Amino acid sequence: MLRRWMYILFLTLILVQLAPGISGVAGAESIREAIVKIYSVYNTPDYYNPWNMQGPRASTGSGAVIEGNRIITNAHVVSDLTFLQVRKYGDTERYLATVTAISHQSDLAIIEVEDPNFFEGIEPLQIGGLPDTHKEVTVYGFPMGGDTLSITKGIVSRIEHQPYVHSSVALLAGQIDAAINPGNSGGPVIVDGELTGVIMQGIPSGQNLGYMVPTPIVQHFLDGIERGEYRGFPSLGIIWQRMENPALRASHQMEPDQTGVLITRTYPGSPGDGPLQPGDVVLAFDDHIIANDGTVEFRNRERTNMAYVVQQYQVGDTMNVTILRDGVEQTIPIQLHRPAEENWLVPQEQYETLPTYYIYGGLVFSPLSKDLLRIWGDNWSNIAPPELVSMYRNNVPEKPGDQVVILLRVLPDAVNTGYEGMNLWVVSYVNGEPVSNMAEFVELVEQQDSDKVFTVFENQVGQQVVLDRMRVAEHHQRILDTYRVPADRSEDLLHGWQ
Secondary structure, eight states: OOHHHHHHHHHHHHHHHHHHHHHHHHHHHHHHEEEEEEEEEEEEEEESSTSBBOEEEEEEEEEEEEEEEEEEEEESSTEEEEEEEEEEEOOOOEEEEEEEEETTTTTTTEEEOOOGGGGGOOOOBBBBOOOOOOOOEEEEOOOTTTTSOOEEEEEEEEEEEETTTTOOOOEEEEOOOOOOOOOOOTOOETTTTEEEEEEEEOOOTTTSSSEEEEEEHHHHHHHHHHHHOOOOOOOOOEEEEESSSHHHHHHTTTTTTTTEEEEEETTTTSSTTBBBBOOOOEEETEEEEETTTTTEEEEEEEETTTHHHHHSSSSTOOEEEEEEEEEEEEEEEEESSSSSGGOOSSOOOOOSOOOOOOTTTEEEEOOHHHHHHHOOOHHEEEEEEHHHHEEEHOOOSSSSOOOOOEEEEOEEEEEETTTTTSSEEEHHHHTEEEEEEEHHHHHHOOOTTTOOOOOEOOOOOEEEEEEEEHHHHHHHHHHHHHOOOOOOOOGGGOOOOO
C-alpha cells in the first residue's frame, strides 16, 4: 500500500511540473488560430499622368483576430484596395473581406469578414500593455518564402518616436530584433499571450531589425473608432527649437530649474495658432515636464519626443499647455481641433485618393505632393528639382488651405507650341493674380472676362507662359481626344468652365 501511494504521489508531482508546459502549448495553439493571411489586390494612381492608374497588383500580408470579430493589420497591407480576401491558419479556403476602418498615420486597419462562420472556433487576441525593453517577444505571420505560418522570437530593443514609412509621421514605435520579412506586415507581436504590437516595417540594411506599432498607438486607433469617425492624431501646430544653450534660456528669462522649448513659428489655422506665439517657451504639456531637448519621460528613465503627450489625445480633445511668456508662467487650455496633416503645405503620402489635376491648352497642372515627388524613385530627395524638394522640406503654408500649384507637363499641340519641354514649373500668378491653391487657380483661369485675349501664367521669377484664350477653346476637346484623356480635370474640380 505504501508503495502504491508513493507511486501516485510521484505521478502527481510529474503532472504538476508538466502543467505549465501543457498550458503554454494550449495558449500557443489558440494564438495560431487567431492569425490570418491577407490577400489584397490594389491599384495606385499615376501621378505623372494623373488621369490614369498604374494597374492592379497583388500582395499578401498578415493579420490577427481581436475582439468583436475584427481583424487588425497594417494600413499598407490594404491601401488603395480593389479586392480583399483572408484565410485562416491551417485552412485552404479564402473568404471575402472588407476594410471598415483605416488609419494611414499609424499604419493600422480593421478588416471584417462577410461570412460570420469564419470566426467560429477562434479565440480573439487580447490587447496587452507596452512591453518593457529587453522583453522577449514572439512574432507571428506569413512572410515570403513559404505559405505556412512563421513564428520567430526576439526582444524589444527600444521604444521611441520613429517616422512610420507608410505615412512619414513620427509616432511611438517599438524596435525588435526578430526576423521581419515581406508578408510579416500586420502580424501580431505577442508577449505573455497578449498582443503587444503589430509588425509594420523591417530595415533592409539592418540584420533582424524591424519596427512594430506598439499598443498605445493601437489602442488610440481602437478608441477613436469607438467614438465614431476616426480622425487620426492631433497636432499642436508649433515649430520649435531646443533650449540647451544657457544664454538662450537666460535671454528668455527662464529660471535655473525651468526647462522647455522655444516656439519659433505656428502653423496657420492650427490649434496653437493664436493661443501660442513665437517667443513663448513651452514648459509642460499637462503634468509632463518638457526637457530642453524637447523630450518627455513616458516611463521611468525612458524618454521620447514631446509629441507623445499630444498624440495620446483624440482630435477635438483639450490639453493644458504651460508656457513662459515675457518671464511670466501661465497655463493655457488648447483644443486640439484638427489632425496633423492639415498643417502641411505639401501633403505626405496619400491613399484612397485620386490626384488633383487640371488641363488647359494641353498644359497639365497639379498640386505638389510627396507622391508626385516620388516619381523620381527612392532617391527623389536628391534627384527631384531642388526648388520642389525645398518646398516639401519647409512645408509651412502662409495661410490655411494653401497648395503649391505646378505646371506638371505639356501635351504638345499647335496651341502650346514653344512650351513642349516645360515641366515642374511653379505657378505663382494667373493674369497677375496670386495663386493659393488649385481651386482658386481654376477659377482664375476660367474667369469670363471679354477684355482678356490671353491667359498668362507666371512663376516667382517672372517667367511667363501665355496662351490665346480663343485658340485654347477651339483646340480643347481635340487635345483631350488625341491623348485619350477622359476629362480635363479631376472630380474634385468638376465645377466651372468645361
